[in-house]
Amino acid sequence: MLRMSTAALFAMLATAGGAQTPAERGAYLVNSILTCQNCHTPKGPGGVPVFARDLSGGLSWDEPPFKVTASNITPDPQSGIGKWSDAEIKTALRKGVRPNGIALAAVMPFDFYEILTPRDLDAIVAHLRTVKPISSQVPDPIYRMSVPRNIPPGAEKPMAESDMADKVKKGFYLVTIGHCMECHTPMVKGRRDFRADLGKGGFEFKGPWGVSVSRNITSHREKGIGAWSDAEIKRAITQGLRKDGTQLKPPMGFALYAKMTADDLDAVVAYLRTVPARE
Numbered sequence: 001m002l003r004m005s006t007a008a009l010f011a012m013l014a015t016a017g018g019a020q021t022p023a024e025r026g027a028y029l030v031n032s033i034l035t036c037q038n039c040h041t042p043k044g045p046g047g048v049p050v051f052a053r054d055l056s057g058g059l060s061w062d063e064p065p066f067k068v069t070a071s072n073i074t075p076d077p078q079s080g081i082g083k084w085s086d087a088e089i090k091t092a093l094r095k096g097v098r099p100n101g102i103a104l105a106a107v108m109p110f111d112f113y114e115i116l117t118p119r120d121l122d123a124i125v126a127h128l129r130t131v132k133p134i135s136s137q138v139p140d141p142i143y144r145m146s147v148p149r150n151i152p153p154g155a156e157k158p159m160a161e162s163d164m165a166d167k168v169k170k171g172f173y174l175v176t177i178g179h180c181m182e183c184h185t186p187m188v189k190g191r192r193d194f195r196a197d198l199g200k201g202g203f204e205f206k207g208p209w210g211v212s213v214s215r216n217i218t219s220h221r222e223k224g225i226g227a228w229s230d231a232e233i234k235r236a237i238t239q240g241l242r243k244d245g246t247q248l249k250p251p252m253g254f255a256l257y258a259k260m261t262a263d264d265l266d267a268v269v270a271y272l273r274t275v276p277a278r279e
Ligand code: HEC
Pocket: 030, 034, 035, 036, 037, 038, 039, 040, 068, 069, 070, 071, 072, 073, 080, 081, 089, 092, 093, 098, 103, 104, 105, 107, 108, 109, 124, 141
């Protein structure tokens, strides 16, 4: 009989059983719930992402504290992050600090990434290493004032892998890394109050679509989504349709969230049901 090393046997069983490699897990997260492409991939006519130039630099922001463009995060050694070590990429993701010590503007949702499990951080880095390197220099950032960190309560440290067995906790994890509450919590005097206003909506987004205002996604039965069915909530997240079936405006990354697994989407809805009602 053919002999096989234990490692080779496990590798074969893992593939047959459909277990994901870290890079596959990373691709899943980056291309779905994490919506990195929504900011880091350039957009063509009609706001459609140009996936041929995936992650090579994207949207720009000109706000009172900074003027920045989402960086080229392909492995290109000069204009991308090809020369960064794994640890340096993880520090940028969780701490919002570049290898040269300069802090990133808080549009980059690093406050929502402290909760990433070590396994998922490894997976994201593994995937970023596999992306096609593209040479593209984004404009240098301009910083006018520093912005203090503001991490949602409960998301200050990596989630324990064992918590993922709890549907609501897993949903909280996904909603955090999907930075839903960054957009769905109002900015009052330059800061979001995650304790008082979590999910209340009311944040304005200007773009080619005109102005869109994030909605109340708390469990409030009239003002929020408390009276919506699970299917209606899922349809809003993955297809961008309101309860009445009309189309929601950008910039929420519906098409990316649509790539979530059914289990993950279920967990997101289970958590949203627990968000205290606010109006
Ligand atoms: C809401 C928009 C947005 C999302 C979503 C986003 N980023 Fe960013 N990211 C930015 C912006 C803007 C910058 C540049 C900030 C600056 O120059 O200060 C940035 C910077 C970075 C940097 C630093 C690169 C450099 O050269 O300095 C890395 C690494 C990075 N992002 C990775 C990611 C990954 C991986 C994801 C998904 C997990 C992601 N980002 C999601 C907006 C975003």
